[in-house]
Amino acid sequence: MSWTDDRVETLKRMWGDGASASQIAKELGGVTRNAVIGKVHRLGLSNRNTDDKPAAEAKPAPAAPKPAKPKARPEPKAKAADEDEKAAEDPPVAEEVDDDEPRTMAAVPPRTGNNITALRKPLMAGQPLPPQPSANEISPEALAKVNAVEKTAKKISLMELTERTCKWPIGDPATEKFWFCGLTVQAGKPYCEAHVSVAFQPMSSRRDRKR
DNA sequence: CCCTGATTCGC
DNA sequence: GCGAATCAGG
Numbered sequence: 660m661s662w663t664d665d666r667v668e669t670l671k672r673m674w675g676d677g678a679s680a681s682q683i684a685k686e687l688g689g690v691t692r693n694a695v696i697g698k699v700h701r702l703g704l705s706n707r708n709t710d711d712k713p714a715a716e717a718k719p720a721p722a723a724p725k726p727a728k729p730k731a732r733p734e735p736k737a738k739a740a741d742e743d744e745k746a747a748e749d750p751p752v753a754e755e756v757d758d759d760e761p762r763t764m765a766a767v768p769p770r771t772g773n774n775i776t777a778l779r780k781p782l783m784a785g786q787p788l789p790p791q792p793s794a795n796e797i798s799p800e801a802l803a804k805v806n807a808v809e810k811t812a813k814k815i816s817l818m819e820l821t822e823r824t825c826k827w828p829i830g831d832p833a834t835e836k837f838w839f840c841g842l843t844v845q846a847g848k849p850y851c852e853a854h855v856s857v858a859f860q861p862m863s864s865r866r867d868r869k870r
Numbered sequence: 871c872c873c874t875g876a877t878t879c880g881c
Numbered sequence: 882g883c884g885a886a887t888c889a890g891g
Contacts (some may be wrong), residue, residue, distance in 0.1 A: 662882085679874065694884050696875060701882070705876080818891060821872045 660689030674699055787869040808853040813841030825851035827858070855869060 660666070666687055673683045680699065681692040697704050744748060809829050820826055825840035826849045844853035850858050 681873080691884070692874090693886080696877095697882090697884050700876075819871085823872070 660687070667698070667702070669702065670695065670698060671702070674704060797857070801853070804853045805857055808840065808842065808851065812838070813844075814838040815841035825849070825854055827851070827854040 663811075669687060670683055673686065678686075679692075684690050684695045687695070702739045705838040750793040766807050794861060812829060813824075814829070815824060816840070819841065820839055823844050825842045827840040828837065828839040829840060840851055842853075844851055848859075
């Protein structure tokens with residue numbers, strides 16, 4: 660495939676919309692994200708800063724041309740997690756999952772979203788959070804399942820969350836005993852099978868509320 | 871492990 | 882100009 664005017668146009672549009680290189684590559688087809696990134700740079704729209712500082716030496720210009728090390732991989736360093744959080748006084752806790760889900764989701768999509776098309780959702784602060792039928796009648800089996808799963812959860816951190824890791828929060832966010840399930844998510848869903856079963860109600864509690 | 875963009879350099 | 886390989890990082 661070559662960079663036809665048409666394809667370049669799509670590239671520009673999507674990049675402008677904030678789509679990632681891989682998303683664009685998928686949309687265009689026939690090219691890899693590397694190709695897209697390369698093109699983006701050649702087109703000079705890599706970073707859209709408005710800075711016109713000819714004198715400023717933002718880049719030391721070392722470039723560090725590595726001779727290439729296919730094997731040797733010196734691990735940077737294990738980072739110690741030491742954050743002195745003040746801890747909010749109204750901790751939603753894992754039980755009120757509904758409250759955590761939206762935020763978690765919102766934190767991921769910006770860059771790693773899969774939606775290629777302009778499905779950009781406003782996502783304004785303090786959303787309505789419509790799906791919140793209250794955690795009432797959840798099948799006992801489902802709950803038991805969750806408890807079982809949480810024992811074998813991978814316990815990953817926020818940074819380790821991906822589109823494929825269960826984003827179900829476990830523990831108290833105000834303490835160190837907080838992590839995310841991390842198991843493999845169920846096709847598309849944000850949670851693993853067990854958590855999906857408690858997160859998404861079949862829609863029974865709805866009927867009680869006649870209107 | 872997943873993904874992101876940045877850069878290099880042979881083609 | 883192109884983009885795979887690689888780097889650096891979340």
